[in-house]
Amino acid sequence: MNDDLFKISVVGSGNVASQLIPALSRSKVVITHLSSRNEQSAQGLLGHTTAHKTCQIEELPLNQLALLCVPDDQILPILHRLDPRIEVAYTSGNLHLNQIETSRSAGVFYPLQTFSRERVIDMSAVPMLIEANTKPLESQLLTLAKRISKKVYTKTSDERQQVHQVAVWVNNFTNHILYHARDLSGQYELDFSLFEPLLRETIDKLAVLSPENAQTGPARRGDQRTIQSHLSQLSGIRKEIYDLLSRSIMETYSSKTSKK
Amino acid sequence: MNDDLFKISVVGSGNVASQLIPALSRSKVVITHLSSRNEQSAQGLLGHTTAHKTCQIEELPLNQLALLCVPDDQILPILHRLDPRIEVAYTSGNLHLNQIETSRSAGVFYPLQTFSRERVIDMSAVPMLIEANTKPLESQLLTLAKRISKKVYTKTSDERQQVHQVAVWVNNFTNHILYHARDLSGQYELDFSLFEPLLRETIDKLAVLSPENAQTGPARRGDQRTIQSHLSQLSGIRKEIYDLLSRSIMETYSSKTSKK
Numbered sequence: 001m002n003d004d005l006f007k008i009s010v011v012g013s014g015n016v017a018s019q020l021i022p023a024l025s026r027s028k029v030v031i032t033h034l035s036s037r038n039e040q041s042a043q044g045l046l047g048h049t050t051a052h053k054t055c056q057i058e059e060l061p062l063n064q065l066a067l068l069c070v071p072d073d074q075i076l077p078i079l080h081r082l083d084p085r086i087e088v089a090y091t092s093g094n095l096h097l098n099q100i101e102t103s104r105s106a107g108v109f110y111p112l113q114t115f116s117r118e119r120v121i122d123m124s125a126v127p128m129l130i131e132a133n134t135k136p137l138e139s140q141l142l143t144l145a146k147r148i149s150k151k152v153y154t155k156t157s158d159e160r161q162q163v164h165q166v167a168v169w170v171n172n173f174t175n176h177i178l179y180h181a182r183d184l185s186g187q188y189e190l191d192f193s194l195f196e197p198l199l200r201e202t203i204d205k206l207a208v209l210s211p212e213n214a215q216t217g218p219a220r221r222g223d224q225r226t227i228q229s230h231l232s233q234l235s236g237i238r239k240e241i242y243d244l245l246s247r248s249i250m251e252t253y254s255s256k257t258s259k260k
Numbered sequence: 261m262n263d264d265l266f267k268i269s270v271v272g273s274g275n276v277a278s279q280l281i282p283a284l285s286r287s288k289v290v291i292t293h294l295s296s297r298n299e300q301s302a303q304g305l306l307g308h309t310t311a312h313k314t315c316q317i318e319e320l321p322l323n324q325l326a327l328l329c330v331p332d333d334q335i336l337p338i339l340h341r342l343d344p345r346i347e348v349a350y351t352s353g354n355l356h357l358n359q360i361e362t363s364r365s366a367g368v369f370y371p372l373q374t375f376s377r378e379r380v381i382d383m384s385a386v387p388m389l390i391e392a393n394t395k396p397l398e399s400q401l402l403t404l405a406k407r408i409s410k411k412v413y414t415k416t417s418d419e420r421q422q423v424h425q426v427a428v429w430v431n432n433f434t435n436h437i438l439y440h441a442r443d444l445s446g447q448y449e450l451d452f453s454l455f456e457p458l459l460r461e462t463i464d465k466l467a468v469l470s471p472e473n474a475q476t477g478p479a480r481r482g483d484q485r486t487i488q489s490h491l492s493q494l495s496g497i498r499k500e501i502y503d504l505l506s507r508s509i510m511e512t513y514s515s516k517t518s519k520k
Contacts, residue, residue, distance in 0.1 A: 071481055094486045113458055114476045119465055125457045162448040165490050169441035170455045171462045172477035173505045174434050179471035181429035188422040195430045197385045202431045203463050205379055211439035216374045217432030221331055226354045230425050237508045244504055245433045248497045
C-alpha cells in the first residue's frame with residue numbers, strides 16, 4: 001500500500017473536522033495542509049497536522065486528496081476555487097454526488113454521528129458511508145475509512161440521503177424535544193436530574209421493545225382531558241408541537257387499531 | 261411501626277400495576293385484595309398477592325389503603341363505587357387532588373417512570389411523588405414509597421402536574437420521534453442498528469452538554485436546501501412534524517443570536 005495515499009489535505013475546522021482530524025491523525029494519516037475560514041478554531045487543530053499554519057484553498061497540493069469538512073452550502077463554492085485536478089471527498093449527509101462536475105474525481109466520506117467540539121467521539125464505532133465517482137477514489141476512501149472505523153459501508157447518494165433523513169429524526173429532533181423538556185423544567189424551577197431515570201429508561205427500553213410498543217402517556221391512551229390540561233399550560237410554537245405530536249401519536253395508534 | 265400499614269388493596273392490572281405490585285410485594289408489603297376489569301392481566305399479578313382471585317371494588321376491605329393503578333379517567337368513577345371510609349391513593353401524574361371529594365382521605369402515589377408490562381423496572385431509582393389531604397395518610401404514603409424507592413418527594417398537585425408535563429416531553433414525545441425514525445428506516449429498508457451509535461451518543465452527550473448546546477443538523481445551521489430536500493421525501497403528518505420541529509429549532513437559535 002502506497003503511503004502517499006495517507007497524506008491528505010483538510011478544508012474546514014468545524015464540528016466534523018474537530019473529530020475527524022484527530023481521529024485520522026491517530027490512525028497515521030498525515031494531514032499536510034489545513035485550510036479554514038475560521039483561524040481560531042483551525043489553530044486548535046493544527047497540532048494534529050504537519051502544517052505549521054493554515055493555507056488558502058488555492059494553495060492545496062494537487063497530488064493528494066482534499067477532505068472537505070464544511071457545511072453543504074459551502075461545498076460547491078469551494079470546488080469552484082479548487083484546482084480541478086485535486087481529488088475531493090466531502091462529509092455531507094445530503095449532497096448528491098451528481099451535483100459535482102463529472103470531470104472531477106469526487107467522493108463522499110460521511111460519518112453517521114453528531115459531533116460537537118466539546119465531546120470526543122470514539123470513531124471506531126461510527127458508521128462511515130462511502131461513495132465515489134471513480135473506482136480508484138472509492139477504494140482509497142474505503143481504505144481511509146477503515147483506518148478510523150470498524151463500520152464502513154458503500155452507499156449510493158440516494159441511500160445516504162435516506163440515512164441522513166432518519167439521522168435527523170434520531171438525533172436532531174430527539175435532541176430538540178429534550179431542549180423543550182429542559183427549558184420547561186427550568187421554567188418550573190425543577191431539577192432536571194429528576195428526569196434522568198426516565199430519559200435513561202426511554203432509550204434502554206428500545207433494546208427490548210420497538211418505539212411503537214414502548215409508547216405510553218396521555219396521547220397513547222387517548223386521554224383528552226390530560227392533553228387539554230397540558231396544552232393550557234403552554235404557548236407559542238411549544239404548544240403547536242405538543243398538539244401536533246399528540247395528534248400524531250393518536251393517529252398512529254388509532255390506525256393500528258382500525259387495521260386489526 | 262404497625263405492620264397493618266403494610267397491608268393494602270390494589271385496583272388495576274395495567275402497566276403501572278404490573279410494576280408496582282411485584283415491587284411492593286418484594287418490599288414485604290402484603291397485597292391482600294386485587295380488583296381489576298381485565299381478568300387476564302390480573303391473573304399474572306395474583307401470584308404477588310395473598311389473594312387467590314380478583315374481587316369487585318365493592319368488596320375491598322374498609323381498614324386498609326386502596327392503591328388505584330388505573331388511567332386518570334377511571335379514578336373518579338371508581339371512587340363513586342368505593343366505600344367513602346376507604347383511604348385511597350392514585351398513581352396519576354396529572355389528576356389534581358382537589359378533584360377528589362374532601363370528605364375522603366385521599367392521596368397521590370406517583371412513580372415518575374414509563375412502564376410497560378414486558379420490561380421490569382428497578383423501582384429503587386424511580387422518583388416517587390407523594391401528596392395527601394391528611395397528614396396521617398401522607399406519612400403512610402411516604403413510608404410505603406420509601407419501601408420501594410430511594411427517591412421520595414412530597415409535591416403539591418400543581419408541582420406534580422408540571423413534572424408530568426415535562427415527563428411527556430422527555431419520554432412520550434422522544435419515543436414518538438423515534439417511532440417515526442424507525443418507521444422511515446423500515447420504509448427505506450435500512451437496518452435500524454445503523455443508528456444505534458447515533459442514538460446512544462444523542463443521550464450520552466447530554467451528560468456534558470445541554471440540549472441547547474448539543475444541537476446540530478440542517479435546521480441548526482439554517483440549511484434550507486437540505487430541509488427542503490428532506491421535506492420533499494415526506495408526506496402527511498410526518499411532513500408537518502419535520503416542518504414544525506425545523507422551524508422551532510431555527511426560532512430557538514435565531515432568537516438566541518438576536519439576544520446576544
